[in-house]
Amino acid sequence: MSDTQIMETPSRLKKLALQSLSELRHVWGKNSEGVLIFSNLQEVVVNYCRNLQTLFPASLAKNLEKLxxxxxxxxxxxxxxxxxxxxAAKKLVNLEYIIVVDCKSVTEIVAREGDEDEDEHKGEGEDKYENEMMFKKLxxxxxxxxxxxxxxYTGCSTLNFPSLELVEFIRCYSxxxxxxxxxxxxxxxxxxxxLYWEDDINYAIMQQFDEETA
Known part of the structure; x- marks a missing residue:
């Protein structure tokens, strides 16, 4: 498939599924940023791509409003x-499900951006969480x-999940x-x-971690 064909199809794509592509490192190269717009993409499923380092460039992710x-x-x-x-998260107004399983290097789900580092050094009395990031339908x-x-997420914005119904963690010991x-x-x-927990979420995870390592 030529580059021209690739650029013509994304606007109609509703589901992207990648399976067992062991050599895949990046779904899109640098030259594709800002050209491919998946405005109709509703579902992304990626499994057993063991060398995948990045899924979407940030410029493309900002257009996934129907995901x-x-x-x-x-x-x-x-x-x-x-x-x-x-x-990009502020554009994901229709996102309902996030499922991440068996990814040994993942350190966070919402990735911080470079300009957030400066906010970490705000003085006392200043609001580190002055910006809110809402996942409206999650x-x-x-x-x-x-x-x-x-x-x-380890950045400086407050996360807001007004529609969140269920959070399930298995073998996540942060x-x-x-x-x-x-x-x-x-x-x-x-x-x-x-197990269902009614206590503080972070405390519950810590208790489970202590039991596993005892």
Missing amino acids: EKLEIGSCHKLQAIYLFTSS QILFLDSLPKIESI TELFRPGDKVPTELKVKIDG
């Missing part, structure tokens, strides 16, 4: 789901076997997946390693 589901599994060199930079967050995950100030519904159901 409803993201599922990633067994992509061991993927370090962060760059679909969710803080600027209902399900499922994370399984992510041994290096540190947090959902003790700060959500941070103070992040907003989740009071009726949110949290399931950790098969």
